Amino acid sequence: MGQTQPQIQVKHDVPIEVKLEQVQRLLEQMGIRNVEPAAATAAQVKRMCVEVEKRRAAKGYVEKMEAVMTSAGASPYVVFAFQTQQGIICIPDANFIIGTNGIYYVHKMDCRDSLKCAQVADKVVDLLGIRSLVSSATFLAIHPSEQELCELGILPPSACRKKEKEMEKTEEEEEEEKEEEEEEKKTAVKQEELEPLESVALKKLTEELMRAQRHAAEEQKPKDPKATLKELGLGWLAELSEADVAALRSVAEDKMLLNTIKDAEKRNAVRKFIESGFAVPQPAAPPNIAKWPQKDVELFTKLAEGTRSFHELVAKYLEAEFGCDVEIVYKMLKDLVQQAGGCERLQRIRSRLIT
């Protein structure tokens, strides 16, 4: 190699001529003899290389390098150019090289055997101490088989593991995709036609929903006063025809006409009904009911529904609580009220029952 070797200090404090000698020796050992040494400018190197290993340099280092280049007129670094089928792949012994003016020493190697070339590149990288700076992509550009590079230990184990994981992942993904596709196919087959049972079920479900909607809409509507009257045990008021209600409305102001209803209870109910503006009569709640326990309030509301008198309410209570017969209790209460000395009679009954 008859190139001029500049006497300048290089990275790692190794003189350039030493490096070049080592490279020469290494290349010979590797059986690569057809190395073309050449001096090239940065522009020429850029033009020549399809791919240049790009690295970034520390700011201070670039300045120093530029100073050296300016003073010496040549780069203290070498560029290894691997001529592959895809083009020339360059590995410069620097982390910033191309861009600064000056001469670069290029070792151009013909890589007919790309694997061997990759091995040379690997050795070169080791020799130059730039292992951490050269990416796997550069080696792959020289020799595209990742598996072979991994087997030879040229690519870092992490890259190989990543690749393995990716391969595994892709396999898993492929399997999952296949499974999903199969499931989709199955469901597609399933969902092709709605079975008769399912179509009826769908229809019924829709009907249920419609019914629920109608029911909700009905609930929102104001309650029919007649229905409420029936619920309150004032059914006879509800039995009044529309004409009767209209008549009642018309006579509302003429209270004298109310006297035509002979039954006093009914008359009072009608009067109240008219006076309240035909509002639904609300059941009277006992005083202090708000202070009652919730359980008692619920029981009272339940029992009071449809009762005609207090006695009936009491009878219902005794039935609910002790299982007494409503009719008997009701009659007893009536007798007790009608005849004097109710308590004494009760005591007598009690003593008779005990004996």
Add this chain to the structure above:
Amino acid sequence: MNVIAQLEEAVKTGKELGPCTWFYLLILMGRKKELGGPVRKRLIAKALGRILLWAVNRNGKGNVVSLKAPYVRNAIILYAREHKCYPYDGAQASPQVERIINAHMRAIMAVVRRWVRIAPPCDPDTPTVCQRHLMVKAEWLRQFLSTLT
């Protein structure tokens, strides 16, 4: 018509839905296209909860309930039969329903297993046995399903 959206809206607003609604929902739960969307897990849990609550309340015997697949399947079919939901409004048995329910059992049991995981152990000495046999205390199940529905 988006049936599932309507159903979700009805549940959200507390509209009174017929008992058969839940059975029909379990029958149709795989029919995204016809229902207008997928049936959410919460809705499946609600439907199943209603049915199992009915089944647990119906059979007052025993302190512990084993929610294994045959029990759940029978509960669904009995519920439909008791409430006279189609096709049990005219027939006593329906192999078609049983086949559809069997096809949906995987999704249904996933809901049941989730409940069993959060249930207190039916027997403090052998909690793993309870988990394995999907056994839960009947009282807890009643309370839990009541809150769910």
